[in-house]
Amino acid sequence: MAKVVAVVNQKGGVGKTTTAVNLAASLAYYGKKILLIDADAQGNATTALGVDPGEGATVFDLLIDDLPITDAICGATTPGLFLAPGGVSLAGADLALAERENRALCLRRSIFPVYEEYDFILIDCPPSLGLLTINALAASHSLLIPCQCEFFSLEGLVQLTRTVEQVQSHYHPALTIEGIVLTMVTRRLKLTRQVEEEIAKHFPGKLFETKIPRNVRLSEAPSYGKPALAYDRHAKGSRAYLKLAKELLERTQPPDPALYAEQAPYGGETDDVSHETIPDQAPEATPEPEGGEEECQNEED
C-alpha cells in the first residue's frame, strides 16, 4: 500500500521538482518502489528523469481522457523508480478539469488501480493552487512542502494551509502536513535562521531536520536526465536528499487505508468543491536566478 505524498508549494522556483525527483531517487536507493507523478505543465520532473515530456501519454490523458495510469507509467533509469510523465498538455488541465464531474477527485481515481504496487507515490505539483493541485491534495495522504528561506515564505505557507483546510473539509479529513523542508540553504543568510524559527513557531514539529543546501550539482543533474544521486553520488546535494529520505522513512506515519479503500468514504460521487471555495491562483514567484552559486553550506555538514 503506497503512501501518497504531494510535493507542493504554490510558489515557483522553491525546489519542488528538485525535491520530488531527488527524494524519489533516494527512496528508491533505500529499496522502496516509487512512482513519481509529474503534475506540472513544465514537465521538469519528466525531463530530469531522462524522459521526453512531448513523447508519450501524460497525466493530462489520465485526468481528462480516463487513460489507464499503467498506459502512461514508464520506467526511469533509476531502479525502483517509475514515472507518470507531465508536459505542456497539462497547461490546459485546470480548465478541462473544471468541466468534469467530481473534478477534484480525478487524480485519486487514476491512481487507484496501482495504489497497492508502490511504497510511495510522490506528486510534483504545479506552482499554483488551482484544480490540478487540489486534485493532488485530494489524492494524497500528506503533503511535503519545500520552502526557500525568503521574507514572504511564511505568508505562502499560511495561504497553502487554508487550501489544505478546504481539501480536508471537502474531500479528505485525514490529509496531513508530512513536513516542511528548507531548500537552497546557505549558511551565511541570517534570514535562514529567522525563517526557520518562524516556521517552527507556526508549524511545530513539522520542519524536517535535514536542510537542502544550495548545490550546483542539483541544478546540473536534470540536464543529464538523471537524479543527482546518479550524476554525482557524493555531492552535498545528493547526500542531503538521501538524509531527507531517511528522515522521512523514520518519521512518516503509515498511510490511512481509508483514502484508497474500494468504497472510499472521503469525497462521495456528489461531493464537489465549488469554484468559489477554490482560492485564486497565487502569483508565480520569480524563477530562481541562475548562477550566483555558492559552495554548499549545509549547516549539518
Ligand SMILES: Nc1ncnc2c1ncn2[C@@H]1O[C@H](COP(=O)(O)OP(=O)(O)O)[C@@H](O)[C@H]1O
Ligand atoms: N538545492 C539547490 N541548489 C541549487 N539549485 C537548486 C536547488 N534546488 C533547486 N535548484 C534550482 O532552482 C531552480 C528551481 O528549482 P525547481 O526544483 O525547479 O523549483 P520548482 O519546482 O518549485 O519550480 C532550478 O533551476 C533548480 O535546478
Ligand SMILES: [Mg+2]
Ligand atoms: Mg517544478
